[in-house]
Amino acid sequence: MMRKPIMAGNWKMNVDHIEATGLVEKLHFTLVDKDWDPAKSEAVLCVPFTDIRTVRTLIDGDRLNFGLGAQNVSQHDNGAYTGEISTAMLSKLGVGYVIVGHSERREYYGETDAIINAKALKVLAAGMTPIVCVGEGLDIRKAGQHVEYTLNQVRGTLADLTAEQVAGLVIAYEPVWAIGTGEVATPDDAQEVCGAIRKEVAALYDEATAESVRIQYGGSVKSGNVAQIMGQPDIDGALVGGASLQPDEFAAIVRFYQ
Numbered sequence: 146m147m148r149k150p151i152m153a154g155n156w157k158m159n160v161d162h163i164e165a166t167g168l169v170e171k172l173h174f175t176l177v178d179k180d181w182d183p184a185k186s187e188a189v190l191c192v193p194f195t196d197i198r199t200v201r202t203l204i205d206g207d208r209l210n211f212g213l214g215a216q217n218v219s220q221h222d223n224g225a226y227t228g229e230i231s232t233a234m235l236s237k238l239g240v241g242y243v244i245v246g247h248s249e250r251r252e253y254y255g256e257t258d259a260i261i262n263a264k265a266l267k268v269l270a271a272g273m274t275p276i277v278c279v280g281e282g283l284d285i286r287k288a289g290q291h292v293e294y295t296l297n298q299v300r301g302t303l304a305d306l307t308a309e310q311v312a313g314l315v316i317a318y319e320p321v322w323a324i325g326t327g328e329v330a331t332p333d334d335a336q337e338v339c340g341a342i343r344k345e346v347a348a349l350y351d352e353a354t355a356e357s358v359r360i361q362y363g364g365s366v367k368s369g370n371v372a373q374i375m376g377q378p379d380i381d382g383a384l385v386g387g388a389s390l391q392p393d394e395f396a397a398i399v400r401f402y403q
């Protein structure tokens with residue numbers, strides 16, 4: 146089964162809605178100049194909530210081949226949840242992807258596997274695709290527990306999802322020690338865990354589901370290391386933080402296959 150590579154840029158809490166216009170246009174022109182073939186890789190921009198309307202307008206107006214993503218969502222439908230944003234609000238703005246369970250949300254906002262699971266279910270119910278983040282911290286890696294720890298997060302975050310739902314979603318393996326640190330997991334390290342995740346999906350569901358689900362690696366991915374990472378059999382894309390704010394870098398990551 147051919148899984149289409151998916152490169153998602155996570156802008157985090159950077160880029161206001163004015164700056165977003167410049168970044169999207171630069172990215173678009175860089176990719177067009179360099180002959181990007183959108184049939185060979187999918188590019189998704191996961192932007193702050195306040196940029197969604199602007200980026201949606203640019204994508205529609207200029208017929209850009211970018212997917213639009215959010216970085217978080219509430220697990221509740223609506224109501225007295227001050228400051229929260231619902232899946233219905235996002236889907237109405239044409240958002241296609243939502244990152245759930247990023248390690249920064251787990252660490253700073255206390256998100257547990259159960260909360261992330263509830264968010265993933267809501268995202269799916271609203272017809273969007275969750276990018277479910279998993280991955281171990283440095284202490285777990287040093288103790289040699291990284292595979293079991295990450296698989297436990299996979300089981301927790303995918304609880305109650307159907308095989309059909311899992312087949313269509315994206316799992317991002319992001320070792321926390323490699324995020325924003327310049328420290329990249331070796332391609333073998335990344336493959337070890339991504340391969341184990343695919344096997345776990347096969348065990349929890351079936352082979353067809355495991356063959357279909359797309360698994361990203363995330364952690365200091367740059368133009369210089371993306372080809373090696375993408376050369377691994379169980380890695381189908383990248384979740385990119387810092388480098389997604391640099392149009393030339395992100396464009397090169399999207400065109401990793403050239």
Ligand code: PEP
Binds near residue numbers: 324325326363365
């Ligand atoms: C991320 O935030 O998901 C990430 C992988 O960041 P960076 O690429 O900067 O390590």
